[in-house]
Amino acid sequence: MTEKSKRYDLLVQQAQSLLAGEFDLVANMANLVSLVFHELPDLNGTTYYRFVDGELILGPFQGKPACMHIPVGRGVCGTVAATQKPEVVPDVDQFVGHIACDSASRSEVVVPVFRHGSFWGVLDLDSPKLDTFDDVDAKYLSEIAEIIFPENQKES
Numbered sequence: 001m002t003e004k005s006k007r008y009d010l011l012v013q014q015a016q017s018l019l020a021g022e023f024d025l026v027a028n029m030a031n032l033v034s035l036v037f038h039e040l041p042d043l044n045g046t047t048y049y050r051f052v053d054g055e056l057i058l059g060p061f062q063g064k065p066a067c068m069h070i071p072v073g074r075g076v077c078g079t080v081a082a083t084q085k086p087e088v089v090p091d092v093d094q095f096v097g098h099i100a101c102d103s104a105s106r107s108e109v110v111v112p113v114f115r116h117g118s119f120w121g122v123l124d125l126d127s128p129k130l131d132t133f134d135d136v137d138a139k140y141l142s143e144i145a146e147i148i149f150p151e152n153q154k155e156s
């Protein structure tokens with residue numbers, strides 16, 4: 001197992017412990033983005049967007065103020081809303097339509113969040129360094145992002 005996978009296995013356990021038994025989704029999103037922001041290296045943003053009335057709307061986040069509404073198909077987050085597949089962006093300047101909330105962002109990963117099989121929103125991580133994320137990040141972050149839901153909590 002790689003160092004990165006080990007770190008993520010620990011992060012999954014930390015998220016499970018932190019959110020165990022709590023069913024308020026705002027509280028869970030708030031603590032989850034804080035945990036991820038402070039535990040993973042090289043981040044300048046961790047942001048939930050919920051899918052509401054056909055668009056993404058800003059949820060709890062860590063980092064600089066972010067855009068509040070993102071239409072499906074716009075930017076990295078809107079692309080993930082359209083495809084419902086993770087996007088790993090090694091260089092945001094090469095992603096046509098990237099929305100720059102924080103001009104320090106250089107790379108990004110966005111994963112779709114599902115609840116009961118339906119698209120629910122996205123979790124977006126930004127890095128001030130190029131090429132920070134890969135498919136391992138996307139895989140673990142997809143799991144971690146859904147620990148906000150009580151039915152995914154191990155000790156609830």
Ligand code: SME
Binds near residue numbers: 045067070078102108
């Ligand atoms: N960069 C994102 C916008 C959201 S902020 O980074 C928090 C995008 O292109 O969708």
